Amino acid sequence: MSNSMWGGRFSEGPAAIMEEINASIDFDRKLYRQDIEGSKAHAAMLAAQGIIGADDAEKIREGLDTILREIEDGSFKFSRALEDIHLNIESRLKELIGDAAGRLHTARSRNDQVATDFRLYVRDVIDGVDAALHELQVVLADKAFAHAGQVMPGFTHLQSAQPVTFGHHLLAYVEMIARDRGRFQDARKRLNENPLGAAALAGTSFPIDRFATSAALGFDRPTANSLDSVSDRDFAIETLSAASLCAIHLSRFAEEIVIWSSAQFRFVRLSDKFTTGSSIMPQKRNPDAAELVRAKTGRIIGAETALKIVMKGLPLAYQKDMQEDKEQAFDAFESLELVIAATTGMVRDLEPEAANLKKAAGSGFSTATDLADWLVRVAGLPFRDAHHVTGRIVAIAAERGVELNRMPLADMQAVHGAITDAVYSVLTVDKSVKSRTSYGGTSPKNVRAQAKRWQRALARE
Ligand code: ARG
Numbered sequence: 358m359s360n361s362m363w364g365g366r367f368s369e370g371p372a373a374i375m376e377e378i379n380a381s382i383d384f385d386r387k388l389y390r391q392d393i394e395g396s397k398a399h400a401a402m403l404a405a406q407g408i409i410g411a412d413d414a415e416k417i418r419e420g421l422d423t424i425l426r427e428i429e430d431g432s433f434k435f436s437r438a439l440e441d442i443h444l445n446i447e448s449r450l451k452e453l454i455g456d457a458a459g460r461l462h463t464a465r466s467r468n469d470q471v472a473t474d475f476r477l478y479v480r481d482v483i484d485g486v487d488a489a490l491h492e493l494q495v496v497l498a499d500k501a502f503a504h505a506g507q508v509m510p511g512f513t514h515l516q517s518a519q520p521v522t523f524g525h526h527l528l529a530y531v532e533m534i535a536r537d538r539g540r541f542q543d544a545r546k547r548l549n550e551n552p553l554g555a556a557a558l559a560g561t562s563f564p565i566d567r568f569a570t571s572a573a574l575g576f577d578r579p580t581a582n583s584l585d586s587v588s589d590r591d592f593a594i595e596t597l598s599a600a601s602l603c604a605i606h607l608s609r610f611a612e613e614i615v616i617w618s619s620a621q622f623r624f625v626r627l628s629d630k631f632t633t634g635s636s637i638m639p640q641k642r643n644p645d646a647a648e649l650v651r652a653k654t655g656r657i658i659g660a661e662t663a664l665k666i667v668m669k670g671l672p673l674a675y676q677k678d679m680q681e682d683k684e685q686a687f688d689a690f691e692s693l694e695l696v697i698a699a700t701t702g703m704v705r706d707l708e709p710e711a712a713n714l715k716k717a718a719g720s721g722f723s724t725a726t727d728l729a730d731w732l733v734r735v736a737g738l739p740f741r742d743a744h745h746v747t748g749r750i751v752a753i754a755a756e757r758g759v760e761l762n763r764m765p766l767a768d769m770q771a772v773h774g775a776i777t778d779a780v781y782s783v784l785t786v787d788k789s790v791k792s793r794t795s796y797g798g799t800s801p802k803n804v805r806a807q808a809k810r811w812q813r814a815l816a817r818e
Contacts, residue, residue: 362444379677380437384684388442389428391477393421395470395553396446398573400461408464408563413457420454421446441680442474443467464565466557468587468675473553475683477574479596482690483545489697490538490603494531495815496704501527502808506801508786509624509714510723517721520786523709525799528807533606540599548592551576555586558674588674590664590682597661597686600693604654607700611650614703618644623713628706631699646703650696660689718786722751724761727783727792736775746773 359367371379397418404414424446427433439445444467450458501524511521551571554561560583567579580586617624618632627644635641667681725747732743749772754764762784769776782788793799 360438360440362439362448376437379440381441381680381683382435382437382439382445384687385442385471385474385680386428386435386445387687388471388474388478388683389446390425391474391481392442392446392470393425394477394574395473395570396461397421398570399465399553401573402566402569403460403463403563405569406564406566408565409460413460416454416457417450417461420450420458423453424449441467441471443470464556464561464563465553466555466587468557469553469555471679472555472587473551473574475590476548476550476552476576476592479548479593479686479690480545480575482694483541483596486600486603486690486693486697487538487541489694489701490534490541491815491818493697493701493704494534494811496701497527497531497534498808498811498815500704500707501525501531502805502812504709505804505808506790507709507711507714508718508790509709510718510721511799517717517723519726520718520723520789521793521799522790522801522804523714524801524804524808527704528804528811530606530610531811534603537599537603537606540602541596544592544595544599547595549575549577550580551578552580552586554579555583558584558587584674588671590668590679593682593686594661594664594668597657597664597689600689601654601658601661604657604693604696607696608651608654610700611647611696614647614707615644615651618642618647622717623710624717626708626710627703628708630706631703646699650699653692653696656685656692657689660685715786719760719762722754722761724784724786724789725751727789728761728780731780731783732773732775735777735779736773738773738775 359370364370400409400414400417400421403409404411424433427449433445433449435445436448439448447458447461450461503524504527505522505524507523508520509523509526510517511519511526551567551574553570553574554565554567571577571579614625614627616622618627627642627647629642631644631646632642633645635643663685664682667678671678728750729740729743729747732738732746733740736743738746750761750764750769753768753772754761757764762781766776766778766780769780783792790799790801794803797803
């Protein structure tokens with residue numbers, strides 16, 4: 358049997374394998390709410406413009422409400438033969454209200470519907486992600502404030518570089534997430550135009566009012582070109598790109614949590630709620646949540662890449678390839694929501710191990726830069742010379758197995774005569790971080806002020 362929705366010129370039905378490759382209902386059923394919302398707006402507009410009768414519009418509205426209830430209570434029967442969410446709903450509408458259902462599709466196409474539904478869906482995703490990222494920022498800023506003065510090693514090349522504070526490290530992620538949120542908002546602004554009424558590709562001869570449907574669906578305005586309306590998925594790619602970057606940030610943080618919670622580092626303690634045990638090794642507390650945050654980032658980057666590849670060779674206007682825009686994107690957005698929530702939970706429970714952090718902060722000659730800076734400031738050496746002198750002192754300290762603040766003064770003076778015992782005042786980790794008062798630096802005072810600034814700004818939102 359040919360398709361009941363578009364089968365007029367067909368005498369045979371599709372091959373079973375055709376149905377399988379062609380149907381999108383298994384994944385695009387997620388768009389049911391958006392599809393119904395779009396149809397209601399379209400029907401109301403058609404009636405207001407006198408294109409369909411008010412009684413038909415009323416029947417359509419009631420029928421769509423019934424379908425919404427059926428889908429939400431699980432009684433709706435989805436059919437693969439009806440391909441996608443649009444035809445499933447329209448076909449059920451016909452069963453419910455009869456011929457009036459056939460008037461709904463006046464001056465629109467499934468190409469409009471899918472472009473509209475997907476935009477509405479992505480817009481909801483952005484709003485949900487934004488709220489979740491806001492919460493993560495709040496949790497990070499609170500933790501940063503609480504541990505603004507907690508010293509820890511700062512690394513470059515994963516080698517001890519200079520002491521920083523735990524609060525400063527957490528605030529670095531608050532900044533990254535702020536940029537992520539900005540990218541999502543930028544994408545939202547561009548996607549918030551209404552493609553409904555492109556009528557497949559060319560516009561329509563019916564006197565439709567696309568501004569009315571735009572207002573009803575919360576779009577800022579109708580899209581200006583009917584071909585473009587149905588042909589691009591840049592809004593999804595742009596949002597996936599924002600999602601990838603955000604996931605990359607959370608993945609880097611997750612990687613740090615994995616390292617920090619290892620027995621060799623013991624910088625932080627993860628709560629039982631975000632760790633698992635091993636079935637054979639009783640001592641284990643594995644940071645599975647952090648590992649999965651790191652791993653799920655792959656799916657999100659993959660979805661962005663996949664959609665770019667789907668789109669790159671398509672001529673205008675709609676091509677069926679574009680049906681491949683949704684499945685991986687849905688997965689990516691759900692994964693992102695999950696990794697944000699897991700990260701928020703982990704951070705909320707995360708406890709820095711103060712003594713271990715402080716000890717590690719002072720190891721690896723981490724105050725060597727402070728010594729070099731002291732030689733510049735007090736002894737008037739050019740920085741390059743100070744760097745060299747400090748390097749020689751570090752070499753002696755390394756040979757002896759002592760940290761810089763335990764180096765005898767005489768040994769340092771043997772390298773450079775201008776060194777006095779005043780130098781010890783800059784060689785502890787606390788002094789080191791306290792001195793980093795330049796704008797954006799790690800001094801506890803700065804960190805406290807920045808954390809407060811963030812707490813206030815986030816509370817105002
Ligand atoms: N299921 C389709 C998709 O996801 C909807 C649009 C179909 N349009 C068409 N002309 N076959 O892209």
